[in-house]
Amino acid sequence: MTLEIGITVFTFLATMLVIFWRPRGLNEAVPAAVGAAIILLTGIVSGPDAADIMDKIGGAAITIMATIVMAVILESFGFFHWVAAKLANLARGSGYRLYWYIQLLCFLMTLLFNNDGSILITTPILILLLRNLRLPTHQQIPYLLSGALIATASSAPIGVSNLVNLIALEIIDMSLYMHTAMMFVPATLALLFMSWLMFIVVKKRLPKSLPESVKDIEENFFTQHFKPIKGRKIFTDTKQKRSRFMLILLLFVFLMRCLLFVASYLAIPISIVAVLGSLALLAWRWYYLRTNPIDIIKKTPWHILVFAFSMYVIIYGLHNIGLTELLVKYSEPIVGQGLMYASFAMGGLVSILSNFFNNHPALMIGTFTMTEMGLDPITLKTIYLASIIGSDIGSLLLPIGTLASLIWLYILKQHDIKLKWMDYLKVSIIVIPISTIVALFLLYYWVKIVFS
Numbered sequence: 001m002t003l004e005i006g007i008t009v010f011t012f013l014a015t016m017l018v019i020f021w022r023p024r025g026l027n028e029a030v031p032a033a034v035g036a037a038i039i040l041l042t043g044i045v046s047g048p049d050a051a052d053i054m055d056k057i058g059g060a061a062i063t064i065m066a067t068i069v070m071a072v073i074l075e076s077f078g079f080f081h082w083v084a085a086k087l088a089n090l091a092r093g094s095g096y097r098l099y100w101y102i103q104l105l106c107f108l109m110t111l112l113f114n115n116d117g118s119i120l121i122t123t124p125i126l127i128l129l130l131r132n133l134r135l136p137t138h139q140q141i142p143y144l145l146s147g148a149l150i151a152t153a154s155s156a157p158i159g160v161s162n163l164v165n166l167i168a169l170e171i172i173d174m175s176l177y178m179h180t181a182m183m184f185v186p187a188t189l190a191l192l193f194m195s196w197l198m199f200i201v202v203k204k205r206l207p208k209s210l211p212e213s214v215k216d217i218e219e220n221f222f223t224q225h226f227k228p229i230k231g232r233k234i235f236t237d238t239k240q241k242r243s244r245f246m247l248i249l250l251l252f253v254f255l256m257r258c259l260l261f262v263a264s265y266l267a268i269p270i271s272i273v274a275v276l277g278s279l280a281l282l283a284w285r286w287y288y289l290r291t292n293p294i295d296i297i298k299k300t301p302w303h304i305l306v307f308a309f310s311m312y313v314i315i316y317g318l319h320n321i322g323l324t325e326l327l328v329k330y331s332e333p334i335v336g337q338g339l340m341y342a343s344f345a346m347g348g349l350v351s352i353l354s355n356f357f358n359n360h361p362a363l364m365i366g367t368f369t370m371t372e373m374g375l376d377p378i379t380l381k382t383i384y385l386a387s388i389i390g391s392d393i394g395s396l397l398l399p400i401g402t403l404a405s406l407i408w409l410y411i412l413k414q415h416d417i418k419l420k421w422m423d424y425l426k427v428s429i430i431v432i433p434i435s436t437i438v439a440l441f442l443l444y445y446w447v448k449i450v451f452s
Contacts, residue, residue: 004044008317011035015314016357020400025413028406029303032310039317049320053312059271060166061305063260064114066274067160070253071117072299073281076291080121082246084129085217088210095207096199099143102126103195106147110154112253114161115392115404116304118151123411132213141423142202144412149396149431150195152404156187156392156439160260160270163308163403164360165388168367172384176264183385186446190393190439197431252281307403308360315364327369339379340444343386346370347440350387351394359395359402363387382447386440394436399424 015035019028039045045053074080087105091098105125110118126147130140155162159169159179169179256277263273282293318324331349335342346366353362366387370380395401399409399421412419 004042005321007042008039008044008314008321011038012314012318012357012361016361019358019406022406022410025410027303028403029306029310032307032314036310036313039313044317044320045313049316050313053309053316056170057167057308057312059269060163060170061308062271063160063166063274064116064163065300065302065305066271066278067113068117068120068304069278069296069300070256070281071113071121072296073278073285074121074249074253075124075299076285076289076295077246077249078242079246079249080125080128081217082242084125084132086243087125087129088133088213088217091210093210095139095210096203098210099146099199099202099206100195102143102147103150106151107154107191110151110161111158112250112257114163115152115155115402116163116301116407118154119148119404119408119411120301122147122151123408127411127415127417128217132217133210135207135211137417139205139207140417141419142205142427144417145419145424145427146195146198146202148405148408149198149428150191152396152402152408153194153393153435154191155404156191156388157184159183159388160257162392163304164363164391167308167312168363168384168388171367171371172380174381174384176261176270178381179385180261182381182447182451183388183443186442187389187439189442190389190435193438194393194431194435197434198427201427201430249281249284252284253277304403311358311360312364315361315368318361318365319368323365324368324372327365328372331369332373335373335375335379335383339382339448342379342383343440343444346383347386347390347394347436350390351397351436354391354395355398355401358400358406359391362395363391366390378447378451382443385443385447389436389439389443393439394432397428397432399428 012035015031018026018031022028040050083105087098087101090101102122106118106122109121113121123144126144127140130143155165157180159165159174159176165179169176256273259273259277260270263270282296285291286293327349331345334345346369350359350362350366353365367384370383370387373380375383392402396405399405399419409419
C-alpha cells in the first residue's frame with residue numbers, strides 16, 4: 001500500500017507540474033493521459049473502476065463537446081467578426097461602456113455554450129476588436145483579463161456550463177433543474193458584484209474614449225470570405241439581414257440550451273439533446289455554406305475528452321489510496337457545525353485545491369469527500385454548490401486554476417500577447433477572494449430562505 005501511495009502521489013504531482021509548465025506548448029491532455037496510464041497499469045485503478053469512470057463522465061463529456069462544436073460552427077458563419085463589429089458600435093466610443101458590453105458578452109456566451117467554449121469564442125473576438133481599435137497592449141490587457149475572468153466564473157449559475165460541474169452532478173445525483181433553482185440567483189448576483197469590483201480595480205487602465213476603428217470588421221470579413229450562392233445571398237447582402245440571421249442562430253442555441261433542462265427534468269440523457277442540436281446546426285451550415293463538415297472535426301478540441309477521463313482516473317487513484325477518508329476525517333467536524341460552516345469549509349477547500357492543482361481534480365476530490373459523509377440531501381446539495389463556487393470562482397486567483405484559464409493563456413500566446421503574472425494578480429488578488437466570499441454568503445442565505 002505504501003508503494004501505491006507513493007506512485008499515485010508522485011504521478012499526480014508530476015502530471016500537474018507538466019500541465020502548468022506545458023513545455024513547447026504541449027497539450028494538457030498528453031501528461032494527463034500518461035499519468036492515467038501509469039495509474040491503470042499499476043492496478044491502483046482497476047478495470048471495473050475505469051468502466052465506472054466512463055459511465056460517470058461519458059454523458060457529461062459528450063454534452064460539453066457537442067456545445068463546443070456549436071461554437072466552432074458559429075465561427076464558420078462569421079459570428080466572431082459580426083459580434084466584434086456590434087461591440088464596437090454599441091460602445092459608441094466609450095472605453096467604459098465597452099467594458100460592460102464585454103462583461104455581458106462573456107456571461108452570455110458561457111451560459112449559451114460553456115466556459116471552455118466561451119473562452120474559445122470571446123477571446124478571439126476581443127483580440128480582433130481591440131487590435132482593430134489600435135489599442136496598445138497595456139490597454140488591451142484589462143479588457144481581455146476581465147472578460148476571461150467573468151467568462152470562466154459564469155459557469156457557476158447553471159451546471160451545464162462546465163464539464164467538471166456536469167461530472168460532479170452525476171456523482172451527487174442532482175438534476176440540472178435543481179442545480180439552477182438553487183444556484184442561478186445567488187451566483188448571478190455574485191457575478192454582478194464581481195464585474196463591478198473588477199471595474200473599480202481596472203478603471204484607471206481603461207481608456208475613457210476609444211479611437212476610430214481601422215476598418216469595418218464585419219463588412220471586410222464577409223466580403224473576403226463568402227461568395228454568393230444562388231438563392232442564398234445572406235453573407236453578401238445587407239448588414240440588417242446578416243444580423244437577423246445571426247440572431248436566429250443564437251435563438252436556436254438558446255432553445256437547445258432550454259431543451260437540456262427539459263430533458264434533465266424528464267430524465268432523458270441530456271447528451272442526446274446536445275448532439276442532436278449540434279447535428280442540426282451542422283446541417284444548417286451545410287445548407288447555407290455548402291461546406292464539408294470535415295473542417296469542424298479538425299477544429300474541435302477533442303483532447304478535452306482525453307483530459308477529462310485521464311484526470312478522473314488519477315483522482316480515482318487518490319481516492320483509492322485513502323485521500324477521501326483523510327479529508328472526511330478533518331472536514332466532518334466543521335461540516336457538522338451547521339450549513340454556513342459547511343458551505344465555507346467546502347467552498348474554501350476547493351478554492352485552495354483548485355489554485356494549486358487545477359479545478360478539475362479539486363472539484364472531483366471535493367465531491368468524493370462530500371458523498372462519504374452521509375449528509376442529508378439539502379446539506380449535501382448546498383455544500384456541493386459551495387464547492388462549485390470554489391471551483392468556478394475561487395479557482396481564478398491564479399491563472400492556472402482552471403482548464404479554461406489555461407486555454408485562454410494559450411490563445412494569448414498564439415496571438416503574441418504577453419501577460420505577466422503580476423498583471424493578472426493585480427486584479428485577481430483583490431477581486432477573486434472577495435467575490436468568492438460574497439457568492440458563498442448569497443448561496444447560504446438563498447438556500448436558507450427559499451429551500452429551508
